[in-house]
Amino acid sequence: MGNSKLGKFILLGALLGGAVALLDRSTRNSVMGTSKKAANEISFYAKNPETLKQKLVEQKDKFQAAYEQLSGDVSYIKEQVEELKALTPQVKELVTDTKETFVDSKEEYETILKESPSTTS
Template sequence: MGENKFGKYVLFGALLGAAVSFFDRHTREQVSRKSNAILSEIGFYSKNPDILKWKLKEKKEKYQSVYDQLTEDVTYIKQQVEELKTLTPQVKELVVNTKDAFVESKDEYKSIVNETAEPQDSETKK
């Protein structure tokens, strides 16, 4: 069986693309500026590791607080969903009972209206 050359060719293509992109002067300058900035930052933090530790700790606390807030929000939403699940059958029963009450009232109103209307009709027929 032959070797899988896909990975090699992808890497070769990426390197070739990077080399071609360096023909543009603006790209070369931008890569040079960013590389110099990264190197100077690495040098600074290698001389001041306490600052790096402090910044990393600060970031960790920030992400931890975001995580804690998200956890609280998810817990609250879960509680609301569970409450909604328990309330849904009760609300459904309440709506059905209310509908039934209106239907019964409607029938009662019809019968009352019909009772009051019939005597007048019978008196006018006489």
């Protein structure tokens, strides 16, 4: 029972809000213009259903093409991510090997530098 009152009051509030908004001349003109345009379009498409059907088919084709493009892009990105996942261990191993090489080289250079002054003296 409380729900029916809530629904009635919401509807009443919407109607009162609409009525108050229509007190403004520019709002009234805008609503009238939009309503006339919508009525004209409905009338036109009621008389020419093939035109409406053609427009709907065109829109469907556009959305389908956009969907196919998006699917292709998502597929490409997935492939790239999988490839990156496969390459990551290889790159990690390469970086580790390079680091070890530099550490070993550093130790060798330190050894050479320590020995060099004693051999020249």
